[in-house]
């Protein structure tokens with residue numbers, strides 16, 4: 001009968017395949033509350049390898065977490081499923097995350113034989129929602145800026161042309177100075193609206209090694225600020241290539257690095273006598289969602305400085321054009337960064353406290 005095929009038990013290989021590819025962390029504890037199995041999402045969430053975790057007691061897996069401990073011991077006594085939302089969980093690494101925790105007993109002959117724990121990382125979901133929102137805001141702003149750029153540039157072209165004609169008519173050099181101011185300012189304004197609206201030219205996408213871009217920027221910064229800043233690098237040379245525009249990505253790394261260098265040099269006192277240090281690092285990041293796409297691995301590129309940090313009142317809007325904390329700043333650097341990273345279907349974010357600012361760029365691999 002056809003239906004019996006559907007009633008059959010799920011094949012154990014299929015089961016394993018499903019659990020291994022789930023986005024939810026799944027852990028299996030025995031009746032002594034020692035860990036007997038964990039899926040890759042679980043390792044990822046707990047930031048430890050299976051080898052380190054298997055056989056460990058629940059107290060070590062969830063250190064200093066009474067809520068998780070109570071749930072597991074209660075299940076042993078009461079043999080029922082318990083779900084608790086928005087628990088703060090401290091990881092073995094010390095990092096604190098927010099999770100939804102659901103534990104289900106597997107009944108043996110007389111008592112609970114095993115407990116299946118499912119953990120959802122809520123911070124991550126909140127972050128994804130926030131990113132969606134930011135992306136929408138960003139696209140709306142970009143549309144407005146393109147509109148303004150268009151409206152400003154047309155009359156500006158007329159203005160510039162008229163000033164040029166006038167310049168040719170004039171004989172008096174002192175009067176020509178005025179027309180040249182008009183031409184120069186019209187060009188500046190035109191460049192500014194172009195930069196605000198972001199590049200309109202399509203990217204030149206090639207299979208590239210991100211380390212070439214990083215090394216280029218390292219040379220530029222070293223040449224511009226010899227002895228003022230030291231640059232450390234932690235590259236993973238085994239990373240595959242990405243599909244990117246080498247010049248545009250070099251611009252991204254340069255804009256972020258220049259901001260870091262300016263911040264460090266402007267406030268040397270903040271680094272409490274430590275030498276100004278910029279650090280470039282690359283690594284693979286597992287199971288990462290950008291936009292609506294879940295990637296198995298992406299490239300993570302971190303640019304870290306030990307400067308004073310991004311002023312708190314700027315942090316929410318720092319990627320917007322014209323937002324600057326410097327008297328002479330244009331506020332375009334990070335807006336261009338975000339624009340280029342978006343064009344690469346990547347993501348850029350930062351964390352910043354006094355003494356440690358990290359810009360992280362996530363880019364999909366070429367294949």
Ligand SMILES: Nc1ncnc2c1ncn2[C@@H]1O[C@H](COP(=O)(O)OP(=O)(O)O)[C@@H](O)[C@H]1O
Nearest residue numbers: 259260263309310324325326329330331333334
């Ligand atoms: N690494 C950093 N450390 C401290 N502040 C930063 C850093 N990166 C960016 N900022 C702040 O963000 C602002 C915006 O940067 P950006 O968009 O490049 O414009 P600009 O550099 O012209 O001001 C900077 O003016 C600065 O206040």
Ligand SMILES: [Mg+2]
Nearest residue numbers: 255259333334
């Ligand atoms: Mg800048």
